[in-house]
Amino acid sequence: MRNGVIAIHRDGTIALANDETYRIFNVTRPAGDTRGFSEVFRDRPDVVRALSAAFDLTTLPNRAELRLKDLDRVVGYTLSQVKDEDGRVIGAVMCFKDLTLVEQAEERERLRDRLASLGEMAAGIAHELKNPLAGIEVMAGLLRRQVSDMPDAQTLIADIISEAKLANAIVVEMLELVRPVRLQMEQVDVRDVLHQSITLAESKAQRGGVAVALKVPPSLPLVDGDPHQLCQVFTNLLTNAFEALGGRGHITIAALVEDVLHDPAFAIEDHEAPTKTVIVDVMDDGPGVPADLSDRIFDPFFTTKAEGSGLGLAIVRKIVDAHDGRIDLASTPGQGTRFRVALPVSSGSSWFK
Numbered sequence: 001m002r003n004g005v006i007a008i009h010r011d012g013t014i015a016l017a018n019d020e021t022y023r024i025f026n027v028t029r030p031a032g033d034t035r036g037f038s039e040v041f042r043d044r045p046d047v048v049r050a051l052s053a054a055f056d057l058t059t060l061p062n063r064a065e066l067r068l069k070d071l072d073r074v075v076g077y078t079l080s081q082v083k084d085e086d087g088r089v090i091g092a093v094m095c096f097k098d099l100t101l102v103e104q105a106e107e108r109e110r111l112r113d114r115l116a117s118l119g120e121m122a123a124g125i126a127h128e129l130k131n132p133l134a135g136i137e138v139m140a141g142l143l144r145r146q147v148s149d150m151p152d153a154q155t156l157i158a159d160i161i162s163e164a165k166l167a168n169a170i171v172v173e174m175l176e177l178v179r180p181v182r183l184q185m186e187q188v189d190v191r192d193v194l195h196q197s198i199t200l201a202e203s204k205a206q207r208g209g210v211a212v213a214l215k216v217p218p219s220l221p222l223v224d225g226d227p228h229q230l231c232q233v234f235t236n237l238l239t240n241a242f243e244a245l246g247g248r249g250h251i252t253i254a255a256l257v258e259d260v261l262h263d264p265a266f267a268i269e270d271h272e273a274p275t276k277t278v279i280v281d282v283m284d285d286g287p288g289v290p291a292d293l294s295d296r297i298f299d300p301f302f303t304t305k306a307e308g309s310g311l312g313l314a315i316v317r318k319i320v321d322a323h324d325g326r327i328d329l330a331s332t333p334g335q336g337t338r339f340r341v342a343l344p345v346s347s348g349s350s351w352f353k
């Protein structure tokens with residue numbers, strides 16, 4: 001049983017208690033004779049109090065909670081009386097469950113809600129900032145023409161323009177993240193997308209001496225997708241890889257096809273062909289992602305870079321989700337990082353013809 005169960009006699013001795021009981025309450029199972037619950041659980045006064053209530057209260061707790069502070073654990077429990085044929089109370093049963101994981105899931109859910117409303121606010125601000133930023137850029141451009149004979153002023157104005165452009169790029173990214181994705185679906189050749197992404201990533205980050213190997217089998221089927229958005233996925237992954245490598249190292253982009261067998265529970269017909277998925281791995285031999293950060297790198301605004309906005313991977317995840325795809329991270333600190341993107345193969349793809 002995955003729940004804890006403890007049954008006690010009217011005199012307070014334990015009739016039975018399963019292993020889960022001792023695990024959840026972190027108490028050692030006593031050897032030998034059955035003992036009184038107040039003795040066995042003497043280090044858990046909350047439990048003793050809850051059990052004693054079985055014979056004192058008229059309305060017994062249903063779905064009550066115990067907070068075990070020292071164990072950092074929350075336990076949900078229900079208490080019932082056991083009666084004999086004449087209706088006399090002869091014992092009690094407590095059923096309970098460790099709710100700690102449920103609580104953590106709720107906490108995550110609340111965090112997601114908070115992030116969603118933060119995202120909305122960010123979108124509002126980004127939208128408001130777009131116009132003034134464009135204004136700064138245009139007016140600085142006009143001013144530059146008026147001071148053509150002042151080289152110092154020219155340099156300053158050029159700086160103003162490039163800073164305004166940078167701010168605008170962040171604003172555009174932020175809007176991209178919070179807007180719902182609208183896909184212009186086509187049958188996409190992943191090889192073309194990958195070639196374009198390499199070029200784009202090179203224009204965004206310093207490639208330096210990094211070697212890039214692209215391994216795509218000639219028979220790779222087409223996928224259903226939006227080529228521009230998919231291009232953004234791989235551009236962002238490659239930009240991160242270039243940035244992680246800092247000009248030295250290797251990047252391998254490898255694509256392959258994988259059969260995803262239907263879950264029999266959802267299969268419509270027995271003879272249905274297995275779904276195919278195109279897998280694209282983007283691997284680098286850079287510093288890797290520390291294990292404690294691996295959950296957070298997809299969060300919006302999470303960055304470890306001085307100049308980063310932390311939106312790259314959040315956008316990647318959003319686009320992959322919109323394609324019914326998956327993205328996984330595997331990383332060994334000190335050895336490298338692999339991002340694996342799985343995309344469903346187009347049903348109209350020549351693979352099936």
Ligand SMILES: Nc1ncnc2c1ncn2[C@@H]1O[C@H](COP(=O)(O)OP(=O)(O)OP(=O)(O)O)[C@@H](O)[C@H]1O
Binds near residue numbers: 297307309
């Ligand atoms: N290939 C990689 N190797 C090591 N760390 C990585 C890699 N890719 C991502 N990361 C980590 O994940 C974080 C988040 O990445 P993300 O692309 O979302 O934001 P960013 O690159 O910091 O900023 P932005 O992409 O918005 O300019 C990075 O700051 C970095 O710490």
Ligand SMILES: [Mg+2]
Binds near residue numbers: 236
């Ligand atoms: Mg990035």
